[in-house]
Amino acid sequence: MATLQSLDIKRRSATTEPPPHVRGNAIEVAKLIDVSKCIGCKACQAACLEWNDLREEVGYNTGVYDNPADLSPATWTLMRFTEFDNKGNLEWLIRKDGCMHCEDPGCLKACPAPGAIVQYQNGIVDFVSENCIGCGYCVKGCPFNIPRISQADNKAYKCTLCSDRVAVGQAPACAKACPTQAIYFGSKDDMIAHAEERIVDLKERGYANAGLYDPKGVGGTHVMYVLHHADQPELYAGLPNEPRISRLVELWKGGTKPLALAGIGLAAVVGFFHYIVKGPNEVTEEDDERADQINR
Amino acid sequence: MERRNGGTVGRYTTGARINHWITAGSLVLMALSGLALFHPSLFFLTHLFGGGQSTRIIHPWIGVVLFFGFAGLFIRFWAYNLWNRDDTQWMKQSGDVINAREEKLPEIGRYNAGQKLVFWAMTLLIAVLFLSGIVLWDTYFHAYFTIGQKRLAAVVHAFAAVITILVWIVHVYAAIWVKGTVRAMTRGSVTGGWAWRHHRKWLREVVQKR
Numbered sequence: 438m439a440t441l442q443s444l445d446i447k448r449r450s451a452t453t454e455p456p457p458h459v460r461g462n463a464i465e466v467a468k469l470i471d472v473s474k475c476i477g478c479k480a481c482q483a484a485c486l487e488w489n490d491l492r493e494e495v496g497y498n499t500g501v502y503d504n505p506a507d508l509s510p511a512t513w514t515l516m517r518f519t520e521f522d523n524k525g526n527l528e529w530l531i532r533k534d535g536c537m538h539c540e541d542p543g544c545l546k547a548c549p550a551p552g553a554i555v556q557y558q559n560g561i562v563d564f565v566s567e568n569c570i571g572c573g574y575c576v577k578g579c580p581f582n583i584p585r586i587s588q589a590d591n592k593a594y595k596c597t598l599c600s601d602r603v604a605v606g607q608a609p610a611c612a613k614a615c616p617t618q619a620i621y622f623g624s625k626d627d628m629i630a631h632a633e634e635r636i637v638d639l640k641e642r643g644y645a646n647a648g649l650y651d652p653k654g655v656g657g658t659h660v661m662y663v664l665h666h667a668d669q670p671e672l673y674a675g676l677p678n679e680p681r682i683s684r685l686v687e688l689w690k691g692g693t694k695p696l697a698l699a700g701i702g703l704a705a706v707v708g709f710f711h712y713i714v715k716g717p718n719e720v721t722e723e724d725d726e727r728a729d730q731i732n733r
Numbered sequence: 734m735e736r737r738n739g740g741t742v743g744r745y746t747t748g749a750r751i752n753h754w755i756t757a758g759s760l761v762l763m764a765l766s767g768l769a770l771f772h773p774s775l776f777f778l779t780h781l782f783g784g785g786q787s788t789r790i791i792h793p794w795i796g797v798v799l800f801f802g803f804a805g806l807f808i809r810f811w812a813y814n815l816w817n818r819d820d821t822q823w824m825k826q827s828g829d830v831i832n833a834r835e836e837k838l839p840e841i842g843r844y845n846a847g848q849k850l851v852f853w854a855m856t857l858l859i860a861v862l863f864l865s866g867i868v869l870w871d872t873y874f875h876a877y878f879t880i881g882q883k884r885l886a887a888v889v890h891a892f893a894a895v896i897t898i899l900v901w902i903v904h905v906y907a908a909i910w911v912k913g914t915v916r917a918m919t920r921g922s923v924t925g926g927w928a929w930r931h932h933r934k935w936l937r938e939v940v941q942k943r
């Protein structure tokens with residue numbers, strides 16, 4: 438899908454020139470997933486397939502409720518089920534996994550293809566498949582292990598936060614489909630305000646560590662969770678505690694690149710001027726004569 | 734009167750020359766296709782290879798050619814590139830080297846210390862590039878490595894590639910600067926005068942063996 442003309446672009450992968458930004462008045466959006474309200478029905482998963490016209494292959498039962506077993510080029514969102522023994526009290530933690538739409542997206546930073554990943558001014562991070570070259574750098578850049586490369590067309594896929602729906606004022610398909618309203622969608626400010634109410638409620642019910650997951654290490658995210666155990670996000674099928682773009686990725690994609698190019702350029706220039714200053718290193722007549730004496 | 738050039742001396746066999754140019758060609762293609770994905774301002778280089786996807790597909794395959802090409806050169810030349818005392822002395826007089834005061838340098842065998850360093854640097858770098866490249870070759874090997882390993886491989890691969898390009902610049906510049914060198918790889922022979930000036934010990938050895 439091409440980028441959406443009605444949405445201004447904040448960042449564009451592998452691009453040195455400024456992207457279109459006449460409007461400049463976009464409100465930052467966010468999806469708030471209230472894990473405490475999720476019943477694991479997978480209506481959101483089905484809605485995602487339907488709206489995005491994706492077909493997941495019929496798979497196998499792996500012995501747990503997670504189905505399919507992992508995110509895939511066709512499964513952009515996935516319910517991950519964890520059984521947590523909370524001091525003899527069994528809790529079934531169900532987290533809707535998918536792209537977090539990071540404010541500081543590692544996927545976009547790592548991408549070498551101009552315009553294959555964009556971040557709209559409203560905060561949505563979108564893959565523009567026609568520009569994708571299938572190198573898999575986004576997979577290495579992402580702190581949440583989200584993008585998946587398709588075997589069919591070698592392009593990367595992930596949740597778009599239904600950027601096409603949001604562009605025309607609709608909520609994402611998953612939020613529409615959720616029967617318990619565990620998924621909210623709106624401006625990021627409103628979602629934070631709503632999360633706070635929910636957290637107060639959860640604390641009253643005995644979840645003293647209830648809290649909002651909006652990790653600062655990636656500049657905050659445009660998909661946030663309300664967690665009953667916000668002090669231990671890893672409980673929720675390995676949701677990273679304090680995620681950030683790997684230092685290796687930053688080293689790989691940071692200021693070292695222009696430096697390296699400058700170094701290469703400098704070496705060529707030094708060589709050129711060495712030649713100009715010193716002239717060629719030529720064989721002299723004497724060398725020839727001496728060689729003649731022994732080389733017959 | 735026609736100037737004599739000290740006759741000619743054979744330096745590279747036909748096989749060695751073909752081997753060298755296959756390696757050289759693939760190294761240049763590797764650099765172009767790799768730089769295309771290295772920095773956005775060089776992405777236009779993907780057009781040389783038919784687009785971004787094609788560049789991504791072709792780059793590792795050329796790498797395989799480069800690896801085996803260089804392996805051939807390694808087998809041919811490693812024994813000539815072992816380090817000796819004269820090499821250390823030659824390195825100490827690098828000032829005389831870049832100022833072309835060859836009369837002050839020790840007599841040099843088949844290769845000088847600079848050439849040997851290029852040889853060993855390329856050996857190490859191409860091995861590192863090949864191994865890290867395998868880790869990054871998702872089309873066939875994505876399941877065998879963790880994301881953490883791939884991140885490390887990406888940094889190592891990019892770093893080694895930059896150094897390789899720098900070594901390549903030294904190699905090419907030396908061939909341009911020292912006149913009469915290129916014919917060794919295009920025609921297989923050098924003039925006696927060239928051998929006397931730059932590789933005197935080697936010339937003596939060749940003549941003695943006749």
Ligand code: SF4
Nearest residue numbers: 536537539543544579
């Ligand atoms: S979660 Fe991963 S894929 Fe989604 S925006 Fe963040 S870095 Fe990109």
